[in-house]
Amino acid sequence: MKKKLALALALSLSFSALLAGCGDKETSGDGADMVYAVETGSAGEQAALDKGFAYNSVASQADALMEVASGTSDAAIIDLLMAGAMIGEGTSYPDLTHTDELTSEEYGIGCRKGSDLASFINQVLYETYTDGTMRTIAERYGVQDALVEQKECAYEASADSDVEYIKAKGSLIVGITDFAPMDYQDGSDEWIGFDADMARQVAEALDVEAQFVVIDWDNKIMELDSKNLDVIWNGMTLTTEVTEAMECTNAYCNNAQVVVVPKK
Numbered sequence: 001m002k003k004k005l006a007l008a009l010a011l012s013l014s015f016s017a018l019l020a021g022c023g024d025k026e027t028s029g030d031g032a033d034m035v036y037a038v039e040t041g042s043a044g045e046q047a048a049l050d051k052g053f054a055y056n057s058v059a060s061q062a063d064a065l066m067e068v069a070s071g072t073s074d075a076a077i078i079d080l081l082m083a084g085a086m087i088g089e090g091t092s093y094p095d096l097t098h099t100d101e102l103t104s105e106e107y108g109i110g111c112r113k114g115s116d117l118a119s120f121i122n123q124v125l126y127e128t129y130t131d132g133t134m135r136t137i138a139e140r141y142g143v144q145d146a147l148v149e150q151k152e153c154a155y156e157a158s159a160d161s162d163v164e165y166i167k168a169k170g171s172l173i174v175g176i177t178d179f180a181p182m183d184y185q186d187g188s189d190e191w192i193g194f195d196a197d198m199a200r201q202v203a204e205a206l207d208v209e210a211q212f213v214v215i216d217w218d219n220k221i222m223e224l225d226s227k228n229l230d231v232i233w234n235g236m237t238l239t240t241e242v243t244e245a246m247e248c249t250n251a252y253c254n255n256a257q258v259v260v261v262p263k264k
Contacts, residue, residue, distance in 0.1 A: 034074040036259070037067035041218035043237035044077035047102045047257045053077075060177055060217070062086070065093055068260055077102065079235055080256040081143055085181040087260060098258040106148060106251035110232035110242060112224050115162040117231060118247040122153035124202045125252055133201065134252075141181040141194045146253045153250070163206065166230055172203045175215040175229040182235040183212070194253075195233045202231075221245045 036055040038045040044064070048055040056073050058064050064076035065086060078086075080101065087096040111117040128134040129150035138144040157163060166172055174196075176183040182195040191212040203210035215223055215232075223229045224246065237255065238248055 037064035037073035037076040039064055039078075039217065041220075043103065043105060043239060044079070044257050046239065047077055051102065060179070062178060065096065065260065068096060068262065069093055074261070076260040077257050078260055079179075080258045081146060081181060081235065081253070082179060083258050083260060084142065095263050096260050097263045098260045100259045101256040102259065103257040105237045105239075105255050105257070107235050107253040107255055108238040108242070108251050109249040110220070110224065110236055110246035111230070111248070112162060112227075113245065113247050114158065114160075115247045116156065116158040117162040117166065118249050119153070119157075120155045120163050120206070121202055121231070121249045122150075123155045124205050125198075125250060126150045126153045128198070128201055134198065137197045137201075138194055140197070143181060143194050143253065146255065148251045148254060150250065150252070162230070166208060167206055169208075171209050171211050172199065172206060173228070173230045174199045174210055174212050175220055175223055175232045176212050176234040177214060177217055179235055183233075195235060198252075199231070199233050 034053070036048050036053050037058055038048050038055050039061045040057040040059065042061070044061070045055065045057060055077075056067065058067060061076075061078040061082055064073070064078055067073040068076045080098070083098045085091065087093045087098065109118070109121055111121070125134070129147070134150075135144055135147065138147055155163075176191065176195070178184055179193075181193055183191055183193040186192050196212065200210045213229060215229065220232050224232060232246070235253070235255070236242060238251060242248060
């Protein structure tokens with residue numbers, strides 16, 4: 001699976017140009033007469049809106065794939081990184097494939113507006129990128145080709161410090177959804193994935209425990225502001241809506257929204 005994902009990331013740009021020239025409905029990009037399954041509140045839903053596609057909103061990207069597999073929807077729009085881990089030979093959905101790339105985007109991590117936790121995480125991202133830890137974790141999940149180079153950052157504490165609040169309570173509450181290869185459970189129900197492992201790096205630097213909470217993605221901002229969560233770390237696309245509502249970190253991964261259809 002890891003080799004498949006790395007290959008998909010490396011070749012996706014060249015393949016997308018070729019696919020865009022095909023005349024079949026599922027690769028033409030016009031979306032005519034098709035209904036797409038998308039995760040509510042996701043970049044995939046926004047892409048469907050921008051393209052004027054008819055779509056069904058579902059609770060998660062995993063549910064969107066189930067819609068296509070069952071024939072309830074004609075196609076799904078999901079993250080390229082998830083497509084690399086979840087569809088094609090040797091995966092949960094061997095009879096699905098991805099075609100068009102509808103967007104080009106970046107992942108970031110969301111904290112409460114004005115929170116100094118974003119600055120602290122930026123420092124950890126830089127340190128782990130520089131010493132090779134980030135790449136080692138990325139290779140574990142096959143996303144190394146998607147990494148964004150990290151610029152040098154030093155933590156700047158604020159007067160009303162979220163970092164000190166988290167240290168005092170002894171835990172970093174991380175809002176996630178089940179989203180391989182970023183956050184998902186292994187056979188013992190432990191949360192693993194690139195984002196989960198990187199969140200543990202931050203928790204270690206804070207000298208606290210990382211706790212993972214599955215959330216309703218559409219309510220992520222409200223959950224942050226109410227302090228039910230400390231951070232959203234789940235392959236979150238840095239949209240204008242997100243960056244205006246949260247204190248976001250620097251981008252750490254490249255991504256795209258792709259169309260998933262049944263293989264012919």
